[in-house]
Amino acid sequence: MSANIQRIIIDKDQVVTVTLKPHALNIFEEPQNNLWTFDLEGRLIGMYVNGINYRRTLDNHFFKKTRRRFNGETYREVNPISMDEAKRLLEKGQTFLKRVESELPVSFQFYVRKVLDMDVTRLTESGERFSRIYLPISILPPDQYMALVLQITEGCNYNQCTFCNFYRDRPFHIKTVEEVEHHFKDVKSFFGEGIKLRKSIFLADANALVIPQKKLVTFLDLIRCKFPDIPRLYSFIDVFTGTKKSTEDFSTLANLGLERVYLGVESGNSELLDFLHKPQLTDDILELSNHLKMGGVRLGIIFLVGAGGEFFRQKHLEDSLKLVKRLPLDSGDIIYISEFYETNPQYRSTMETRGIEVPTRLDIRTMSTEFKAAVKQMVPKGVSVSIYDIQQFIY
Ligand code: SF4
Structure with a gap:
């Protein structure tokens, strides 16, 4: 038509x-x-x-x-x-x-x-029918707001970052094959012809690629079979579990349609990461990114700007730029700069305990403008650098 x-x-x-x-x-x-x-x-x-x-x-x-x-x-x-x-x-x-x-x-x-x-x-x-099929869709990357979400897992298997409140309302759960088949049937029936608006599939929730490889391949095969008109798949991934997958694993997933994954790197500064209760190592971030790229999967790297305020501003920027320089970025990859919004009370109490002043919205905007300009100068041609405003997310 x-x-x-x-x-x-x-x-x-x-x-x-x-x-x-x-x-x-x-x-x-x-x-x-x-x-x-x-x-x-x-x-x-x-x-x-x-x-x-x-x-x-x-x-x-x-x-x-x-x-x-x-x-x-x-x-x-x-x-x-x-x-x-x-x-x-x-x-x-x-x-x-x-x-x-x-x-x-x-x-x-x-x-x-x-x-x-x-x-x-x-x-x-x-709307009520949608809410019976899905747990709330907490967040997606900005280029995936119109994706068809398939909730093959629920929640976040880590769920301890003090700046994040997205999945505190649910325990982590990997769906069984039967649950996934049931979910796909409900999703297809709910969307009906409305599915034609959806140009990609997003595997939810927070880190669906944590699913053991064999089971994940089964799920992706099922997706190919049930949603043949939407060939491209996207997902978040976390460093803690992503490093358990090899280049070959990612290559298999890429052949099944996995196009890009979004990695919440947040910062290249380990002190800030510890402060935010996200203790991931730069070496692990690089190892995972290299496995993904060698496997044929594009990167969406997310930095969090404003968390930790003025106290962390300079070291966060400097170490993040060092990390960007070492990432295997090329055309088609994305860097998102996410302006920090306080949603988790644990973050405020950590700031107060450390005696760090909470930045204003204008402070955070100043930091993100500076961060974006610096990152833009550093990335290869064809890598997009954009602001990720989580408050704009609507599904
Ligand atoms: S930032 Fe990511 S890894 Fe951390 S709690 Fe939130 S969803 Fe989980």
Whole structure:
């Protein structure tokens, strides 16, 4: 199905354009330039109304994405909106669609009906169904926000870093083959035609590659069989368990579709890593990165900036740059600079015990700007260096 565009004048100055794409349906209204996007099951994905961006999560929460200027810096913000407001905004788009429905070609009708039927009550039901299939999707790398998440493990097998609160709500669990088969069946049925929006698969939760190799290969074979239209796989990996896999292991996984893994390096400074209760060694980071690259898997390296405040700033930057220099980076790899957000009370108490001043948001922004500029100068051509704002994450 290629994109099919219908432009209909509904008033002397007002035009509604409905676009049926291979993966989504859009309603665009002029002159206000309002836009609504739905998946092919009729579920609202996002909308741009009166100059504001809104997103709906698959568990049916609605958020407003805005920018705020503070002390000369721009901060992106994501804030929830009420169900009443979401309903009003959704119905505005559906009303435009209703007005042009009869003028749309037959090929549109099936999907238009789905969109019109998917009111807030049905979206709520869909959200509840999603929450029965998945534990909360805590975080993904920015280039994977539109991935199809497959939760083949739950939680984090380490779960002790003082700056991280993502998986404290669940025990670590590697699913059995039966549980994974059941999960895949539920996921396929839930997404329906909406799966066409998903261009990659992300293996969740925190470090799915911790699964023993033989079992992991079984899971990846199953994924190939059940989701043949989404060939590229992505995952987080941790240094503690990643070093147990060899180049050959990664080569096998790459042949099964593993494209890139994201490694929370956080810092090249071992004192800061100890302070954050993430005692990984530079040599292990390098060994794992080399095994991955030799196995044909791309790298997504994540540095955490702002943790440990001004006390760690200089040594964190210097040692991280030394590490970047030694990493086997080339075109297609990514370095993310994650601005620290305090989510774990353990971090605050460690800072207080050590008598370290907690940095402000502006301090952290200054550090990340400096860090990004320095890393950019050091990486080979084709390596992307980007900010990773965990507060922007919506699934
Ligand atoms: S940072 Fe990674 S390894 Fe540490 S607790 Fe969080 S998910 Fe686990």
